[in-house]
Amino acid sequence: MTVHPPQNPTGVLSSHRATLAELGERAVVERLVLPRLQSRNSLGDVIGDDCALTEPPGPDEVVVSTIDPCPRPVVFDFREPDYLSYGWLTAVINLSDLAAVGATPTGLLVSTVMPGDMTVHAYDRFLQGLAEACRTWSCPVLGGNIKDGPEFTATAAATGRVRADRVLRRTGAAPGDLLCVVGEPGLFWAAVLRALYRPDVPRLTAADAAALEAALTRPVARVPEGIRLAATGAVSCCTDASDGLGAALDELARVNGLDAVVDSAALLPGPAARKVAAALGVDPRALALSWGDWELVCGIAPGRLAAVRAALAPIPVHAVGEFRPTAGDGRLLLGEDGRARPVADFGSRRFDARSSFTHGLEPYAELLVHGELYDTGVADRQ
Amino acid sequence: MTVHPPQNPTGVLSSHRATLAELGERAVVERLVLPRLQSRNSLGDVIGDDCALTEPPGPDEVVVSTIDPCPRPVVFDFREPDYLSYGWLTAVINLSDLAAVGATPTGLLVSTVMPGDMTVHAYDRFLQGLAEACRTWSCPVLGGNIKDGPEFTATAAATGRVRADRVLRRTGAAPGDLLCVVGEPGLFWAAVLRALYRPDVPRLTAADAAALEAALTRPVARVPEGIRLAATGAVSCCTDASDGLGAALDELARVNGLDAVVDSAALLPGPAARKVAAALGVDPRALALSWGDWELVCGIAPGRLAAVRAALAPIPVHAVGEFRPTAGDGRLLLGEDGRARPVADFGSRRFDARSSFTHGLEPYAELLVHGELYDTGVADRQ
Missing domain, CATH: 3.30.1330.10 (PurM-like, N-terminal domain)
Known part of the structure; x- marks a missing residue:
């Protein structure tokens, strides 16, 4: 033509x-x-x-x-x-x-x-x-x-x-594999909540503001990181966080028949999202578990983490938890104070009253601001 | 999974x-x-x-x-x-x-x-x-x-x-190449007009009725025919009639910088569409030029037609005209009585008041029933 x-x-x-x-x-x-x-x-x-x-x-x-x-x-x-x-x-x-x-x-x-x-x-x-x-x-x-x-x-x-022989798949995780996140969680909804509620956010640097703005308008696909992860041959399972980091962890747990036990302290997002969360009185881990950022979520055998980190440098690989044998169907649990507790569902679910793409922002924003981090309707696992 | x-x-x-x-x-x-x-x-x-x-x-x-x-x-x-x-x-x-x-x-x-x-x-x-x-x-x-x-x-x-080395492309036609159609044109709008206007159609056989019904509900993609066409190495240009046979012929003319001169008599659709057209007093060639059927439209050097027909048998390859040097930009012309006349536009055009997908059936049905076959706003070419 x-x-x-x-x-x-x-x-x-x-x-x-x-x-x-x-x-x-x-x-x-x-x-x-x-x-x-x-x-x-x-x-x-x-x-x-x-x-x-x-x-x-x-x-x-x-x-x-x-x-x-x-x-x-x-x-x-x-x-x-x-x-x-x-x-x-x-x-x-x-x-x-x-x-x-x-x-x-x-x-x-x-x-x-x-x-x-x-x-x-x-x-x-x-x-x-x-x-x-x-x-x-x-x-x-x-x-x-x-x-x-x-x-x-x-x-x-x-x-x-x-x-x-290097395709990253969702299945293949073994008990003891580390749960790792490539990419910075929590920025997207921090930016949305800041725009909606306009809190005074102390000590927000120009870099913080730029990161929040980019999350809204130009989110990042982890293409070179995925290519490098595949080349390591050290990844036992992988998915992207297209429905949210919480949903991705829960999905990996479910399809691998293992619990994904995440260390509550390791799930803290970066400084920009943490500052917005603090100003709004929101649990920053709720922001980290939400959707809108595009992290890669993968399983890595503990002995291979150093090699994977070297392969991805200077992009950080966050180890946030591990796969464990499940007493049930395999799901995301948040570990804190020696307990592993089921997490509330922060995923983007279709045919759901919270779907912001169908119902607008408010139901999901309300969930983040006023909802519970833990799924209180489910018994804890030790 | x-x-x-x-x-x-x-x-x-x-x-x-x-x-x-x-x-x-x-x-x-x-x-x-x-x-x-x-x-x-x-x-x-x-x-x-x-x-x-x-x-x-x-x-x-x-x-x-x-x-x-x-x-x-x-x-x-x-x-x-x-x-x-x-x-x-x-x-x-x-x-x-x-x-x-x-x-x-x-x-x-x-x-x-x-x-x-x-x-x-x-x-x-x-x-x-x-x-x-x-x-x-x-x-x-x-x-x-x-x-x-x-x-x-x-x-x-x-x-x-x-x-x-066998990809069929839209460009590559030479003057003298035959214009060929694989597939039966006209069935789709014959079926629609029959459903809309319910004319008495004499001598409509069960096979005719089945062909009309299939055009409405299960149109045919010419996948094996395309594979066989490519294998012949004899096709100089090709496209499908997704926007209509008339639009496909016009597009091949335009991108090849040649006129596509179609023999008016060769453009008659099969018996089922002809019977419906006759009952409605519609020019059957208007039905043939319309969209909704999924023919392949291609250019074939005259010396290769027999080989192509043998390769596609028993599926017929209709030779309907030829590519000729153009005096203008290259377009579809309908040859009749020694004249080659520009054809009215029966294509499915986006952002067009006739687009049935946006505006419903009536504008296009009206065009077929009451419109002109020739583009009377354009001077004829000899």
Whole structure:
């Protein structure tokens, strides 16, 4: 497909009020999508045919793939929407799944449904965020689809490649394996609660503020960390925290048939989230267990932790607990004062009255501010 | 992930009125999705990790991929919705893109957004249609995502493999190449118009009626035909008719910088569509140019047609016209009485008042019944 550089004879692109319906499908592709996303690989132009073409992985590698619809960014609920965050998040949620299996990205496909009265400016910001995230993690945008419809939605699919004998899987943990977290938990909801309740947060540095802002608008996919974890060969199980760190730990426990016993003291988030939590009187561990950040959560045999840390340096690997034989079905327990107690569910559950993507921010924010950290309806285990 | 066979202790699955919200996310996956879609390949269970795993293609092959959101089936506008068609169509629109490049399917990923009050029965029909279409064209369902939201939507992404030197592309046509169609055009809108206007259609056989019904509820993706076309090495350009046969011919003309001159007499659809067209007084070529059927449209050098036909037998390859040097930008022209005249636009255009997916059936049905076959606003070419 011939690519024309963006032109603007009618001025429609220069007005922030111009809409997609004024451009029409072909012009949206040629004047917005291609200039932002066009790329080539050794097989030629990537966008233009019915399918995208990618080179095969190496002979000892497998192809991995994932699909995720992007939720409307939570930040849109309390700030003037900037679609750059929407495009960025659309890439991150899929790239994070590649990271969780230790894969190197080979491409992203993106399907967007757009109302005709969406502004050209907003859609262009979406494309810009998408392109920036894909550049950040070296993942070409291979193509996609656009369609008109009543409200904006974006769904992407990612492909990657990984050595067959090094794929990180959810299952494979053994009792005694350390529970480790790569990435900083708690920032996202600290940032949301700060924006909602505007507490006075003493000693918040510029770095803290930047970390909180980035968690809201440009969360991080742990792609290079996943690749390096896979290369160590030392990871017994892994997933990403797409439904929350608490939900990820609980899921690993469940599918491995083991309890995931986390040391309450080790679960403290970093300084920015801790300062916001203190100002609001919120338990900082509730923030750490929540969703919105994109950590990798994995099991590592104790004897291998030092090697894994060396492989990931300078990115820290937080050892927060260990897998233990279960007396029941396998679940997340929080260890404190010699007891291991079931934790309240801080996951992002679909078909749940707390789902902020369906019901707005308040139910989940209330849970964090006023809810219990422990699941008081369940008997403790010693 | 351990698969539990569907169980129904509470009876929630046996009632046609039970909703997804009554089941909750985990039960939807374990009791609906896995029993319908679970599969294994040599790498283990396909569904359960953060990414799906597929074996690499052969060393001389490339990976191809595509993504498409499924429009709400048109048949839902005038019949009690059966989500089996929705699931089937979700697979077909993506598999058809694989067919268009000559690829062998390696997997489908499916993302659905479902309202909590959607019935378990309706979602299960969706999964059943998806599974049946994937079985029909030997494409494993690799995984996907479910999410709650205000209305049902489905988006899928497909991956496949094809020999690098045999990929069917949209570009590559030469003047004199024959325009060929694989698949039967016109059935879909013949079926819709028959349902809408209920004309008396004389001599409609049981086979005709079955063909019309299948076009509405179980359209065909030309996957084996695409694979065989690619193997001939005789195809100079190819696409599928996802936006309509007229739009596909026009697109091939445009991207190849040639006119696509179609013989008006050769464009007649098969008997079922012709009978409906006659009963309604509609030009049958308008039905043939419309969207809703999933033909492959390709260019073939005249000397290679016999070989291609032999390779695809017993599936017919219709030669409907030829590529010619253009006096303008390259477009679809209809040849009749020694003249080549521009054709009205029967494509499915996004951001267009005729888009039936946004505006309902009537505008497009009106275009077919009362519109002009030729584009009368454009001067003819000799």
